[in-house]
Amino acid sequence: MADIDLIRNATQTLIDHVDELTALDQAIGDGDHGLNMRRGALAIQARLDELAGQSLNEALRTMGMACMSTIGGSSGPVFGTLLVTLGKELPDPPTAAALAGALDAGIKALTRLGKAEVGQKTLLDVLDPVQKVLAEGGGQLAGRVRDCAFASADATAAMDAIKGRASFLGERALGHVDPGSRSVALIIGAICDGLQSRAQPTSQSA
Amino acid sequence: MADIDLIRNATQTLIDHVDELTALDQAIGDGDHGLNMRRGALAIQARLDELAGQSLNEALRTMGMACMSTIGGSSGPVFGTLLVTLGKELPDPPTAAALAGALDAGIKALTRLGKAEVGQKTLLDVLDPVQKVLAEGGGQLAGRVRDCAFASADATAAMDAIKGRASFLGERALGHVDPGSRSVALIIGAICDGLQSRAQPTSQSA
Amino acid sequence: MKKLINDVESLLSESLDGFAAAHADIVTLGEGGQFVRRRSPKPGKVALISGGGSGHEPLHTGFVGHGMLDAACPGQVFTSPTPDQMLAAAQAVDTGAGVLFIVKNYSGDMMNFQMAAEMIDCDNATVIVNDDVAVENSTYTTGRRGVAGTLIVEKIVGAAAERGDGLAALKALGDSVNKATASMGVALTSCTVPAAGKPTFQIGADEMEMGVGIHGEPGRRRVRLASADDIAAELSGAILKDLSLKPGQEVLLLVNGFGGTPLMELYLMVNAVHKILDGHRLKIARCLTGSYVTSLEMAGCSITVSAMDAATLALWDAPVHTAALHWGM
Amino acid sequence: MKKLINDVESLLSESLDGFAAAHADIVTLGEGGQFVRRRSPKPGKVALISGGGSGHEPLHTGFVGHGMLDAACPGQVFTSPTPDQMLAAAQAVDTGAGVLFIVKNYSGDMMNFQMAAEMIDCDNATVIVNDDVAVENSTYTTGRRGVAGTLIVEKIVGAAAERGDGLAALKALGDSVNKATASMGVALTSCTVPAAGKPTFQIGADEMEMGVGIHGEPGRRRVRLASADDIAAELSGAILKDLSLKPGQEVLLLVNGFGGTPLMELYLMVNAVHKILDGHRLKIARCLTGSYVTSLEMAGCSITVSAMDAATLALWDAPVHTAALHWGM
Ligand SMILES: Nc1ncnc2c1ncn2[C@@H]1O[C@H](COP(=O)(O)OP(=O)(O)O)[C@@H](O)[C@H]1O
Ligand SMILES: Nc1ncnc2c1ncn2[C@@H]1O[C@H](COP(=O)(O)OP(=O)(O)O)[C@@H](O)[C@H]1O
Ligand SMILES: [Mg+2]
Ligand SMILES: [Mg+2]
Ligand SMILES: [Mg+2]
Ligand SMILES: [Mg+2]
Structure with missing residues (x-):
């Protein structure tokens, strides 16, 4: 079954960070990322009752479709496709290995959709290292995934932008964190925090 | 004959005060008075050679026509009509009494043209008291005319605006000097200064 | 500047x-x-x-x-x-x-x-x-x-x-x-006369000038920035008071930008005024929206309502071929 | 905002x-x-x-x-x-x-x-x-x-x-x-996304953004505000370099305002670009001037040049009846 608390927390984190995300997108993009993510988060929160009755896979698909039909911009198709793909690929309940596999499928779907590759200062630069940590497995996984997500988002600041709006900025994007990457880190962070606080001390159940 | 030095000084004073006149018109009008007066002053200065060969009456008419055809706005017709009327009415050389008569005719012409009356915060509120001082005659006339002109311009600050653009401002015009009045004071001041410095100690030759 | x-x-x-x-x-x-x-x-x-x-x-x-x-x-x-x-x-x-x-x-x-x-x-x-x-x-x-x-x-x-x-x-x-025909406008920012080089008037970040003129001349009063609906109500209130039209009267509505206000906001004002005129049972027979009578780059707009009859409507609709208005030919 | x-x-x-x-x-x-x-x-x-x-x-x-x-x-x-x-x-x-x-x-x-x-x-x-x-x-x-x-x-x-x-x-x-078709723009001020509530970018009083995008995205470089002629030269230089047109080529010129720039300035830009295109012996067959593809209230403009032939000119001239473009019917 879908974990409503995790969904509520992850979406709420995005809503709470709307100004930060706006500022990041203003620095290297067109300034709408915060509002886009908030619109998507609110659309998901409006469906919490419906989601509560769904399986993890159904819920991921519902959330993906909600993103796709309410967000627009780059984030709509990107987060939508990611969630829909995860919904297709994940067993319920998921294992870390299964999550790694599903995330790999998600990254491939995004690459097909948006023609971006890892290293081009998009949220792929968070998803890819996180996928690798999951695939590797091991102890303290939730904490390590969380740290990896935030560190990877921060690391986008050093990258030249070559996809998305920031691509028009070229070298001038240097020094600024990619807003979509920050969003992904916030979502992953919220999920990992939730899992950790709940599953202590079972550190393996990411 | 036209007094080229007086004309040069009077027009130059306006050009030198362009920013002040702009600021006055920005406060209660549309901000173009400084530029309007400068445009007229430059048009007159461009005709100095021509003016040098003209009688006082011809020169006043030439300057009036130059104002009329280059300034536009309220100032164009107002200063144009004033100068043309003075050119029609003045004997050459003029006496103070003749000047008082000509100025009275000028004020009447302006009242016909612009439908404004004394007391409505326009340059009539400088011309009218100056005319009265001239009509009164007496000693130190240039100095008294000069002082009257500046004091009268200053006094427009206390008036409610009821003609010209500032009329739309109503009570809010209170506290601001009327720009056209200030221009007239500057012109009269320059002329009086010129006459005084030249005619010392013959204080009657205004 | x-x-x-x-x-x-x-x-x-x-x-x-x-x-x-x-x-x-x-x-x-x-x-x-x-x-x-x-x-x-x-x-x-x-x-x-x-x-x-x-x-x-x-x-x-x-x-x-x-x-x-x-x-x-x-x-x-x-x-x-x-x-x-x-x-x-x-x-x-x-x-x-x-x-x-x-x-x-x-x-x-x-x-x-x-x-x-x-x-x-x-x-x-x-x-x-x-x-x-x-x-x-x-x-x-x-x-x-x-x-x-x-x-x-x-x-x-x-x-x-x-x-x-x-x-x-x-x-x-x-x-x-x-x-x-009656109009009234509001300014959110000042214009700058090029030769003057600085704004015609100073206005606070949360203020507007109600009743501003098209040269940036002062209007009725300087007030706190209000919502589009409130602005529309004040502007059209003054206009309708002046025109005192009968219910059912056909009117032409002109929502005019002063130069610095995007079309998106002007259409929002159209919507706001529409509701008000509907409330007065006036019929908006024609509507023109855009920056047609401007004050350089001033932000703000004016509302104009003009009472029309069949004859004036036909003249409004008649072909026109100018740089800024162009229809019927 | x-x-x-x-x-x-x-x-x-x-x-x-x-x-x-x-x-x-x-x-x-x-x-x-x-x-x-x-x-x-x-x-x-x-x-x-x-x-x-x-x-x-x-x-x-x-x-x-x-x-x-x-x-x-x-x-x-x-x-x-x-x-x-x-x-x-x-x-x-x-x-x-x-x-x-x-x-x-x-x-x-x-x-x-x-x-x-x-x-x-x-x-x-x-x-x-x-x-x-x-x-x-x-x-x-x-x-x-x-x-x-x-x-x-x-x-x-x-x-x-x-x-x-x-x-x-x-x-x-x-x-x-x-x-x-090739275009390039310049911004003198930023736009403000309503929901963001503050300007998308900060720009000095004497600066402009050369090559700005229509979302206020950064362009080629941030430089000192230049004269209209210099701006026209840089924009049309980049455009003509891209199109590499032959002398005598007929073109459509679009001088587009970004939302906060008065028509008076846009026509001045038309004049500036005209001189440049004339110098390249290009023939401006059609010219459209106005704020058509805007960035909210951003001040600035873009220049667009589109090479035309008889067929595309006829299609450009063909009747159109929309809210913003309207001719021939
Ligand atoms: N082609 C792409 N592939 C993957 N992610 C992308 C792509 N383009 C943009 N993104 C992500 O989307 C984010 C921007 O989203 P957003 O601002 O909401 O949309 P937009 O760029 O359309 O304004 C970027 O920070 C980046 O992480
Ligand atoms: N009807 C009038 N009669 C006499 N003087 C007038 C009249 N209207 C305006 N003026 C004078 O003209 C001055 C304004 O001139 P100016 O700013 O150049 O023109 P405009 O008012 O058309 O912008 C006012 O300060 C006032 O002294
Ligand atoms: Mg964006
Ligand atoms: Mg966007
Ligand atoms: Mg004026
Ligand atoms: Mg004027």
């Missing part, structure tokens, strides 16, 4: 040159930029001439052409043109049927056009536009200002002139359209 | 309501404001659908009508619309001859339109507009942005669709017009 200019002194003439080049199929620029005239004057037609200070574009030059003005005289920014310009324009476009001047009620425009009218030797008449209800008329004022309603007068009288109406009829029509 | 709005959340829908009310003779608003469509679709005609983030008005909604678009999907301010909107629009305007999407080259628009194109069950094709030469194309970028040239593609392809051209021919025509 941030503007796309080369030199403040030549701004107007360079801009007129660009305008004439861009619309060479419609207009010709008079000698020395004194006026813009319709490329092909129509013999036997009363010539319509307007003009005023520049900075309100597309008014008036953008309204020269078939079905509207025969000539427009552009003054310096916010400064009435000179009588010379009006005389030169009249000479260029009069075809013997006389000249009708359309003049916005500002003392500068009134005096300059009046001098031109006195000097001109052909038949002529003048329609004075004074549609701005922001400042109450009183015996102590020059009267109401002429603002965005000028467009409506020029369009309707222009159509009547095009169909061949005579000078007296056009003058009467212009006066009656003006009487049936 | 100073805007004529009630509530940031409802800004778009209120504005669309106003737009639909103002142009009820031309357009109809789709359910929930998902799209604006032509009031009377033409049976058997390929349906042209465009769309993109709002804030660029009149693009695209203002170009819906006879001879141009059949529908436009407005996204939130500066945010691509969703595939749902495009699907709903296609369903509303497809008359069996297929759908042509006209998409500006931004990753958001590209992905959303692509998803719609994959889901749609009628014949469809997509023309991608990428006329902005400000940022050099390279293997590492999404490519060039789609900016004011979009208007030209929509007008010319729209006229061809109106006369009955088929989907493949329209797609080929759109691609070739896009290829013959």
Whole structure:
């Protein structure tokens, strides 16, 4: 079954960070990322009752479709496709290995959709290292995934932008964190925090 | 004959005060008075050679026509009509009494043209008291005319605006000097200064 | 001051040159930029001439052409043109049927056009536009200002002139359209007269000027920035009070931007005013939205309501072919 | 932030309501404001659908009508619309001859339109507009942005669709017009996304952003404010370098304001560019001046040059009846 608390927390984190995300997108993009993510988060929160009755896979698909039909911009198709793909690929309940596999499928779907590759200062630069940590497995996984997500988002600041709006900025994007990457880190962070606080001390159940 | 030095000084004073006149018109009008007066002053200065060969009456008419055809706005017709009327009415050389008569005719012409009356915060509120001082005659006339002109311009600050653009401002015009009045004071001041410095100690030759 | 200019002194003439080049199929620029005239004057037609200070574009030059003005005289920014310009324009476009001047009620425009009218030797008449209800008329004022309603007068009288109406009829029509038209505006920011180089007025980040004029002149009062609905209510309230229309009356609505306000906001204002006029059971027969009578880059808008009947609606709908208004042909 | 709005959340829908009310003779608003469509679709005609983030008005909604678009999907301010909107629009305007999407080259628009194109069950094709030469194309970028040239593609392809051209021919025509069209812009001030509440970028009082995008995205470089002639030289230099036209070539010139720049300055830019194109012995066959592809209230402008031949000129001149472009009928 879908974990409503995790969904509520992850979406709420995005809503709470709307100004930060706006500022990041203003620095290297067109300034709408915060509002886009908030619109998507609110659309998901409006469906919490419906989601509560769904399986993890159904819920991921519902959330993906909600993103796709309410967000627009780059984030709509990107987060939508990611969630829909995860919904297709994940067993319920998921294992870390299964999550790694599903995330790999998600990254491939995004690459097909948006023609971006890892290293081009998009949220792929968070998803890819996180996928690798999951695939590797091991102890303290939730904490390590969380740290990896935030560190990877921060690391986008050093990258030249070559996809998305920031691509028009070229070298001038240097020094600024990619807003979509920050969003992904916030979502992953919220999920990992939730899992950790709940599953202590079972550190393996990411 | 036209007094080229007086004309040069009077027009130059306006050009030198362009920013002040702009600021006055920005406060209660549309901000173009400084530029309007400068445009007229430059048009007159461009005709100095021509003016040098003209009688006082011809020169006043030439300057009036130059104002009329280059300034536009309220100032164009107002200063144009004033100068043309003075050119029609003045004997050459003029006496103070003749000047008082000509100025009275000028004020009447302006009242016909612009439908404004004394007391409505326009340059009539400088011309009218100056005319009265001239009509009164007496000693130190240039100095008294000069002082009257500046004091009268200053006094427009206390008036409610009821003609010209500032009329739309109503009570809010209170506290601001009327720009056209200030221009007239500057012109009269320059002329009086010129006459005084030249005619010392013959204080009657205004 | 941030503007796309080369030199403040030549701004107007360079801009007129660009305008004439861009619309060479419609207009010709008079000698020395004194006026813009319709490329092909129509013999036997009363010539319509307007003009005023520049900075309100597309008014008036953008309204020269078939079905509207025969000539427009552009003054310096916010400064009435000179009588010379009006005389030169009249000479260029009069075809013997006389000249009708359309003049916005500002003392500068009134005096300059009046001098031109006195000097001109052909038949002529003048329609004075004074549609701005922001400042109450009183015996102590020059009267109401002429603002965005000028467009409506020029369009309707222009159509009547095009169909061949005579000078007296056009003058009467212009006066009656003006009487049936009322406007009021609001400014959120100031404009900057290029040659002055700094904003005409200072205004706080949370303030607006209610009843502002199209030169950035002060209006009724400086108040806190309000919602679009509240602004629409105040502007249309003043307008409707002035016009006192009967329920069922057909009106033309003009939501006019001052130059710095995006279309998106203007259409939002259309929506707001629509609701109010609906509430008064007035019928919006026609609606024009855009920046037509501007104050350089000032942010803000004006609302104009003009009471229409079948005859004036037909004249509004009649073909027009100018740089800024273009329909029916 | 100073805007004529009630509530940031409802800004778009209120504005669309106003737009639909103002142009009820031309357009109809789709359910929930998902799209604006032509009031009377033409049976058997390929349906042209465009769309993109709002804030660029009149693009695209203002170009819906006879001879141009059949529908436009407005996204939130500066945010691509969703595939749902495009699907709903296609369903509303497809008359069996297929759908042509006209998409500006931004990753958001590209992905959303692509998803719609994959889901749609009628014949469809997509023309991608990428006329902005400000940022050099390279293997590492999404490519060039789609900016004011979009208007030209929509007008010319729209006229061809109106006369009955088929989907493949329209797609080929759109691609070739896009290829013959190049644009570049400059910003003097920033725009403010309503929901963000503060300017998208900070810019000094004496600076300008050369090569700015229509979302206020950074351009080539931030430089000292230059004269209109110098700006025109840099913009048209980059454009002409990209197009490499032969002397004698006929072109369409579009001088487009970004929303906060008065017409007076835009015409001055027309004059400046005219001199430059004359110097290259290019023939300006048509010229359009105005704020058509805007960035909210941003001050600045873009120059677009599009190489034309007799066929495309005829399509440009063909009748059009939309809220923002209107001629020939
Ligand atoms: N082609 C792409 N592939 C993957 N992610 C992308 C792509 N383009 C943009 N993104 C992500 O989307 C984010 C921007 O989203 P957002 O601002 O909401 O949309 P837009 O860029 O359309 O304004 C970027 O920070 C980036 O992480
Ligand atoms: N009707 C009038 N009669 C006399 N003087 C007037 C009249 N209207 C305006 N003025 C004078 O003209 C001045 C304004 O001139 P200016 O700013 O150049 O023209 P405008 O008012 O057309 O912008 C006012 O300060 C006032 O002294
Ligand atoms: Mg963005
Ligand atoms: Mg003035
Ligand atoms: Mg003036
Ligand atoms: Mg966006």
